[in-house]
Amino acid sequence: MFTRNTFRLGSAALGGVLLLTGCANQLPQRSEHEERVERKLLDHSLQIDVGEPQVLELPQRRVRVHEQKTFEVTEFEVTRRYDRYTPYQAWREAYEIPLGAVAVVAGIGANVVNVVMLGSLPDTATKDWISYGFAGLNPMLNVESNGRSQQNLADLTEQQRDKRMEYSSLPWAERPVLVKAGEQTHELTSDRNGVVRLNLLDGPFTEQDVSRVGKLLLSVSDPLDNARSDATLLVSRSLRGKLLEAHALIYDDLEDDEVGHWVHRVKRLSELGLEEEASELEQSLIELTRNDPELQQDFLQSLLKSAGRVAADPGDND
Structure with a gap:
């Protein structure tokens, strides 16, 4: 007697556990496909183009810097497959069992009608209703539900599609x-085109005596991978001999000078072969006298008479 009662209690307990745990309802497997690209940096170099000639004869020079990279590019096709299932929740049986009974009856009826209609009814009525009904009647199983389905990664495969070398050459922009x-x-x-404008008569070189500098050492480096490049630009002896005088002609006080001295400064810069600097000083003096038309006209006439230079106020074109 004791053994029989124990067996009954064990069976009831096992049934209760099964009722509470239940089984997951497996859904069709789902696949995802994507392309993945790996870029491996093989080489990174920097180059400084100081232009020609290698020796500076004028105080201004445009230096161009660019970087070159070599990549190994590998393309993969990635496929992920997921096992999908509807997790078991015992409380849902309260409505799934009666709905399942209705679905089974409806499915049987649909199959009978389908025989009369010579198989013209869709499978959703003849097969799916019955499948849904038996899943609902099963107390250990919930019916399929895409809305609350869960998934686990079942398989991951990668297939290499292509491998190639890529090269890039970009300006050393704003570095x-x-x-x-x-x-x-x-x-x-550098500017966005990787160009650095050197001017030995402009900052920051105005803070030192560049007339004693025989060469300029340029260098760029990338702290990410220690790529580096260096270049040397020589300064000619004749240019060094002009820099000190040119600096005084450009930067000495203008407002306390007379018109004749203004003209002398512009003319002398031109005689030194520094035509760009002469033009810039000329325009600065025109701008300085903008609010004094009489003084400006005196300067322009003296500039034409003494230096043979024809200048105009750029503001006249506005």
């Missing part, structure tokens, strides 16, 4: 460029 002039090192910044 630092170090210029060592004598004992001092200046940091300049």
Whole structure:
């Protein structure tokens, strides 16, 4: 007697556990496909183009910097397969069992009608209703539900599709460029085209006596991978002999000078072969006298008479 009761209690307990745990309802497997690209940097180099000639004869020079990279590019096709299932929730049986009974009856009826209609009814009525009904009647199983389905990664495969080399050459845009002039090192910044405009008569070189500097050492480096490049630009002896005088002609006070001295400064820069600097000083003096038309006209006439230069106020074109 005791053994029989124990068996009954064990069976009831096992049934209760099964009722509470139940089984997951497996859904069709789902697949995902995507393409993945790996880019491996093989080489990174920087190049400084100081232009020609290698020796500076004028105080201004455009230096171009660009970087070159070599990549190994590998393309993969990735496939992921997921096992999908509807997790079991016992409380759902409260409505799934009666709905399942209705679905079974409806499915049987649909099959009978389908025989009369010579198989013209869709499978959703003849097969799916019965399948849904038996899943609902099963107390250990919930019916399929895409809305609350869950998934686990079942398989991951990668297939290589292509491998190739790629090369890029880009400007060293808006990056630092170090210029060592004598004992001092200046940091300049390239523009978006990777161009640095050196001007020995403009900042930061105006803060030192560049007439004693025989060469400029330029360097760029990338801290990410220590890529580096250096270049040397020589300064000619004749240019060094002009820089000190040219600096005084450009930067000495203008407002206390007379018109004749203004003209002399422009003319002398032109005689030194520094035509660009002469034109810039000329335009600065025109701008300085903008609010004094009489003084401006006196300067322009003296400039034409003494230096043979024809200048015009750029503001007249506005």
